[in-house]
Amino acid sequence: MARTVRKSGVKEVPLSEMKDDLSRYLREAETQEIVITRHGKPAGVLIGFESEDDWFDYRLEHDPRFRRRIEQARSSLLAGHGVRLEDVETD
Numbered sequence: 791m792a793r794t795v796r797k798s799g800v801k802e803v804p805l806s807e808m809k810d811d812l813s814r815y816l817r818e819a820e821t822q823e824i825v826i827t828r829h830g831k832p833a834g835v836l837i838g839f840e841s842e843d844d845w846f847d848y849r850l851e852h853d854p855r856f857r858r859r860i861e862q863a864r865s866s867l868l869a870g871h872g873v874r875l876e877d878v879e880t881d
Contacts, residue, residue, distance in 0.1 A: 800825050805833060 801818070802825045808815055815824055819838030826834040839845040850856050866872060 802827055802832075804828075804830075808836070 800823050803815060805826050805828045808824075808826055815836055816838050818824060819836045820840045821838075824836040825832050826836055837848070839848065
């Protein structure tokens, strides 16, 4: 899966400033999360995507059904169920 590497740290931008230049902040959000503030307090987060793959990954990672399936698979493996990669035969 594609993965965007984000810079460490979070940028804070007042909503009034964000409204004036949204496209610039969308470009910046491709590499860094931007906290949108209202009256100096956090009100939201702007997260940009460099590609459709990044958007797909984000949706998948935040889908509760997908997360449940991952947890079930992990539990199953911890319980000793599953097949080791070395034991999978390929043609």
